[in-house]
Amino acid sequence: MSPPAPRILLHACCGPCAAYPLRELLERSPGREILLWNYNPNIQPTAEWRRRRDALAFLFHSLPRLGLDAGAVTLDLSAPYDGAAFWRGPAGADGPSERCRLCYRLRLRAAAREAAARAYPLFSTTLLFSRQQKHEIIREEALRAQEEFGVKFHYEDFRRGRREGIRLAQELDLYRQNYCGCVLAETDGA
Numbered sequence: 001m002s003p004p005a006p007r008i009l010l011h012a013c014c015g016p017c018a019a020y021p022l023r024e025l026l027e028r029s030p031g032r033e034i035l036l037w038n039y040n041p042n043i044q045p046t047a048e049w050r051r052r053r054d055a056l057a058f059l060f061h062s063l064p065r066l067g068l069d070a071g072a073v074t075l076d077l078s079a080p081y082d083g084a085a086f087w088r089g090p091a092g093a094d095g096p097s098e099r100c101r102l103c104y105r106l107r108l109r110a111a112a113r114e115a116a117a118r119a120y121p122l123f124s125t126t127l128l129f130s131r132q133q134k135h136e137i138i139r140e141e142a143l144r145a146q147e148e149f150g151v152k153f154h155y156e157d158f159r160r161g162r163r164e165g166i167r168l169a170q171e172l173d174l175y176r177q178n179y180c181g182c183v184l185a186e187t188d189g190a
């Protein structure tokens with residue numbers, strides 16, 4: 001029997017976006033260790049951040065209902081809400097495109113740093129699931145974080161599983177938000 005795939009830190013932006021990537025990673029590589037890690041200082045207000053965090057926890061506890069091996073997954077919700085980091089950085093960007101880039105950078109640098117600190121050889125993000133996100137910029141920023149922290153970025157275009165991801169979220173009746181995260185996007189349609 002071949003050894004399990006290298007363990008991976010999966011940055012999770014919310015429950016609905018995490019369902020499909022998580023299932024894919026688990027089904028393709030049984031026994032692989034996955035650290036589901038929540039760090040999203042861009043989400044406003046704080047109550048919404050809590051709602052999404054709780055939905056992620058609900059997904060984690062529901063993995064057996066989806067027939068998945070929950071024993072291979074660790075959920076880490078220990079990162080506190082860090083809204084000041086968003087206001088110090090991305091919020092001051094020149095326009096929505098640059099703001100989103102800095103927002104991805106903030107989160108993906110943190111994910112790569114965390115993976116390096118815990119000796120995970122790989123990191124990825126559930127942001128790659130959403131068709132509403134700026135996919136290519138996410139990829140660029142993840143590769144940048146890869147260079148900076150020496151942890152390999154696992155790229156996959158999880159958008160292919162859109163229908164299945166929505167179905168999984170509906171099956172579990174997961175909380176699904178209708179906006180990206182920051183209040184600034186409301187005003188300029190980012």
Ligand code: SF4
Pocket residue numbers: 042043090099100101103104180181182183184185190
């Ligand atoms: S629209 Fe989304 S990705 Fe862009 S800055 Fe706001 S929260 Fe971040």
